[in-house]
Amino acid sequence: MTLLLALALAASAAPADLGYNQLPDARQEAAATELMFELRCLVCQGQSIADSDVSMAADMRRIVRQRIAAGEQPDAIRDWLIERYGSYVSYDPPLTLATAPLWLAPLALLALGLWIARGSFRRRRG
CATH class of the missing domain: 1.20.5 (Single alpha-helices involved in coiled-coils or other helix-helix interfaces)
Incomplete structure (x- = not known):
């Protein structure tokens, strides 16, 4: 019985998967969501990472949320993703x-x- 209680507590204390869960701070989540709608899913190509259900888009959402939560500016995150994946990732290519x-x-x-x-x-x- 105590093992089940310990497992339940450990599961509830685990960090949220930011690929699928929102940030607790509403302002940070709004900034992350706005950026996610500006970034193209590399697998789906016709969808933003906010709309896509593929694991690559979830990974990109996780990166965006982690960096926003760490205090990084959306423009810096966009620039980093463009540097990593190419300008195709942005709906507004330079x-x-x-x-x-x-x-x-x-x-x-x-x-x-x-x-x-x-x-x-x-x-x-x-």
Whole structure:
């Protein structure tokens, strides 16, 4: 009977798995959650680590929560994860030579659309 009580107390005293459990401090959890929605799951690719159920996302959530709990700033954590996993992990990749087409393509398509619309309007008037 005492062995069962000791096991129950040990289980309740074990630290929470921060991959699946929230931080006790509401402000820290809010900061962690906001950052988790800005980070892409490397396995699912279409989901943030906050939305994904795979173990890799849980590991990344655990890292984010541990570092937030330790007092690290979200930007520093994001930078560390980008350094570790590459800029793909961020939904807001930095402007580099490799990501320039991602940033410039929408502008080029918008300019092309405006140029086509302008030509269409000119033909209708003339």
